[in-house]
Amino acid sequence: MMSIAAFMESVELRLDLLRKNQNADGGWGYFPGKMSRVEPTCYALRALGAGDSAWTNGIRFLTACQEKSGGLNPGPGIPGPTWVTQLAFPLLKQAGCDGKSLEAAANWILNSEGAEGGILQRILHAMGKAKVEQDPSLKGWPWRPDNNSWVEPTAHGLLALHWMKGHAPEAGIRYRREIATRMVLDRRCFDGGWNYGNKKVLGETLPSYPETTALALLGLASSGQDLKASIERAKSHLAASKGSYGSALLSLALRLHGEKIEYQAEHTTGHPSRNLMLASIEILASKSGKEAFLP
């Protein structure tokens, strides 16, 4: 067991890494010296919190990535809105961005959905001949427009819906929450956890992964669903997890579901990869509760 001093030092080292590596445009790259992207910036801002001196510039970077459609692109020079809009929306809301921007982002999220459910897919599903076992009528969110729904962007879509009150029609929020929740549950693996978005392909059952199980549970926080089997699976993943990313996300997700979990970073002096997004998630896993993800 790590001492409290060592634990604090481990968190402080990671906070220091983030503060030292904020780019001039206000964002963070995935690694020190790399170009800013929305995803690591969102996690860094969550880890540092609204009180940190880096916050304002970080939010400025996010708003600069918002396009006319209301969605955010992945980063400068990479045009086209994507799933990172869901990841950023709660932060834009927390930062008190102007109503029109929030409304446009909320509208983009509500109108973005998976591309599955075409007529051929539905016929094959009805005949039991689809290559993947899933209900194609249940749509969540894709990584990019015109792609199928996957667990991670859908989890962040579900979390974003919690922050939309007053910026989008209640009926639309409710509808997307219901269908996307059912989609995530439909894609759950037979072992109780989640793979990236399928449970059975070509007749072979797929195993769940630690990180995707954690992300699905994050998305299903406050959903009112019976998730006992999934929480047990998440705990067993955590006990056996081989990667810091999966372990940190699992600790975070389990805490959101009321489990008493203390995250202890494997690399106390910082992960050797110097991955800034991972550092942020490890900070969140060490100290945060619901407030980082839910209003």
Next chain:
Amino acid sequence: MKRRDLLVGAALSGMSCSKKDVEARVVLEKSNVAVIKASSYESELLSKLEDGMREAWPEAPASVRDKTVVLKPNLVEFDQNTCINTDPRLVLACRELFLKLGAKSVLIAEGPGHRRDTWDLADQAGYRKIVSDFDGSFVDLNLDDVQSVRAYGNSMDLFLPKSILNADLVVSVAKMKTHHWAAATLSMKNFFGIVPGSIYGWPKNLLHYQGIDKSIVELNRIVRHTFAIVDGIVAMEGNGPIQGTPVSAGVVVMGKDVAAVDSTCARLMKLDPLKIQYLKDSAALRIPGLGAIEEGQIEQRGETISSLSRPFAVIDDFAGLRLA
């Protein structure tokens, strides 16, 4: 001057050859592929690779000197004791090979399609333990800075990692495996790992939407500064690329023409490369150095195919690919 240069030079100097003739003759020139017998990862792997390189690419010492080389293994799962990943000992031997050839730097880079924590994946798969300076030489292609290139018939911008686009040579250090969508995953399919997940997600849905075979060919059309080394020492048959079973094929296949290397691998697996869609499509492009898939177009060196070939089990969808 190489034979190819002579052919092109002769034709362009007006020696009664049309442009069409030049293209046909350039494409018809044989591609060297070395088949190396290697029954284990333990014994003299580096010297075997050196032998293979002399056969497959005699000009390598001059071509590689002072260049930046990126090794692209196939890294899929955490487990060190599986045949899913390119074995770290082969990757280490490849690194030593290119350093001995005089490369300025040799990076190892991968962007897995099913796992996000690439660095820990490489660590747990045994790469960090075996590769000195791993922390300074490993690149997560899923999270790398990107640059756009026009792709898919000029219909879209495709964002690819700068570490790949800026490298002088990208070496596909692939695993020899059957594949439930593409029949076989070898050096060409291995380039799915250069498509960044941070832009296209996990798995890399774009590639499936565009078509797996089409995407394999397109990535290899875009990234042309390549060499292939396929790890068939312990390969995978059946429902690959993840849920198949290990098979000791005892072979490493090397060459500059990735399609020629993959065609040779297919023959070693007793599969007909002329029936594998992405190999047919790459041959149809008629790009010099990419697409020699017929036996007569390949200068087979090292071991003979017949001495090392063995039938790989495939799923029913690909039963028609079997060679007699």
